[in-house]
Amino acid sequence: MSRVTQRASELALDETTVTALRAALKTTADEVVQAIIDEVPSYANALSGSMGGTIRRAVRTALGHYLDLASGNATGGDAGDAAYELGRGEVRDGRSMDALLSAYRVGARVAWRCLAAGAVPAGLPAAEVAKFAELTFAYIDELSAASAAGHADELAARGRAHERRLEHLAREILAGVSPDVLLASAQRAGWQPPDSLTAVLLPAAQARPAYRALDPSTLVLDDLPDATGVLLVPDADRSHLLRRLTDRTAVVGPARPWTRASASYARAVRARSLSSDIRDTEDHLPELVLSADADAFADLRARALAPLRTLPVATARRLEETLRAWLLHQGRRDEVAAALFVHPQTVRYRMSQLRELFPDLASPHRVLELTLAVGLRAS
Known part of the structure; x- marks a missing residue:
């Protein structure tokens, strides 16, 4: 806490003042906590019971470190670490950083009022009171910053962990794992x-x-x-x-x-x-x-259209086009002719050729085979 250390080096409280302030630590901590309960709604229930006792001890510890700083006996590092962990804990308890910063502001005001009330009667010179105030609020600012860093780091860590759980769930879904496994992963991810x-x-x-x-x-x-x-x-x-x-x-x-x-x-x-x-x-x-089974489709085409392979390539191509149009238009000659841009008589002639090549052309099974065989090119 470089800024706090600098302020502390400019102010060295005498032993009489420090002793008087330490004697009032418990009362000061209790007043700070009570003010937070009264003025910050998010803490109205959080500071009751055993949790309230824990917070009161933490406030007394922070004030004790502060007095060590003010008397030139500590660096305040432990208090900063505790404030950092406090920020992380606020995320776990579901509170925002705004609530914690409000608590710090209230705590700073009440702590300064109590500390000043103890320091002045103990003989702190008037010239030192301003430095004492500056140190008090600089110390609270440093604690606030440490808590904010802890809060942000915990949020970031939780966000990364949550994202990893969601990605793990997505991979399991794509892999087609069992519904029971997927449900358990979804619950872990909060999805x-x-x-x-x-x-x-x-x-x-x-x-x-x-x-x-x-x-x-x-x-x-x-x-x-x-x-x-x-x-x-x-x-x-x-x-x-x-x-x-x-x-x-x-x-x-x-x-x-x-x-x-x-x-x-x-x-x-x-x-x-x-x-x-x-x-x-x-x-x-x-x-x-x-295309679901490319090999099966190739075999089907080869077998279904085998009679056309005995013809010249150009002839086979024309008859396959005619067969495709005939199947698509359900044998309606004029529509087939329009689709092929040929005369209806041409369609009649080609269909007579196809019936010679496919004697069972009227068979439903043959129609199905041929429809599938020429279907991919038609779609």
């Missing part, structure tokens, strides 16, 4: 589970900025592989969410029950692997279905 979560993939650098515009209960990770970030948005209004992400390079998965949100994340990842142009996975369900 209220929603009904659903919607996964949003976006570049890692955009994750935190985007998060600030969303529900504060959103879970966020920005350190996934390939510089990817993910947001897990609770109970999202989908259209509102998409509008919020208009200026972001985002892929929005489906809403899923929060314990199964890994499925939303998996779909968003797969959609991004299909195309960099996909934003809303709900708009691309056919592609996602048909």
Whole structure:
């Protein structure tokens, strides 16, 4: 406490004055505590019972250190450490720094009144009273600063710990761990589970900025592989969410029950692997279905369209386009012709060729196979 030490070096109370002030320490501490109870509502109940006794002893200790300083016998470091821990404790007790600073202001006023009332009759020269006052208020300022530092450090530590617990929960959700494990992690993180979560993939650098515009209960990770970030948005209004992400390079998965949100994340990842142009996975369900098992889809296409492979490439391509249009338009010849920009008679001719290549073209199973086989290119 350099400023306090400097003030103390300018004032050396004589032994008679110090003895008189020490004799009144308990009374002074009691008056300080009572004034805080009366004037600072946050402490009205906190200073009763055993807690009140602890605080009274702490006030007496601080006043004792102060008198050691004033008499040139101490540095005040212990009192500063105690004030720092007091600030940390206020966070644990759920009180703001404003309440503690108010208590310090009240305590400084009452302590000075009591100390002055004891020092002057003990013979403190009038010229020294001003220095005594300056030392008193400088000492309280130093204690306030130490408590503020402790309060801020505790808040920061708690914030970091809370953020780590939320990130741990997000990783468990993406990994698809059991609901019981997820619920326990949510409770440890102090996170209220929603009904659903919607996964949003976006570049890692955009994750935190985007998060600030969303529900504060959103879970966020920005350190996934390939510089990817993910947001897990609770109970999202989908259209509102998409509008919020208009200026972001985002892929929005489906809403899923929060314990199964890994499925939303998996779909968003797969959609991004299909195309960099996909934003809303709900708009691309056919592609996602048909690409769910790429090998199976390739086998299906090869088998279903095998008859076309016997033809010249150009012919096969024209007939596949015609087959696709015929399936999409449910055999309505004029609509097929319009889609292909050809005459209806051309459609009739090509369809007669296709019926020779696919004799069971009217079979529901064959129609299903062919629809799937040509569907991805059609969507």
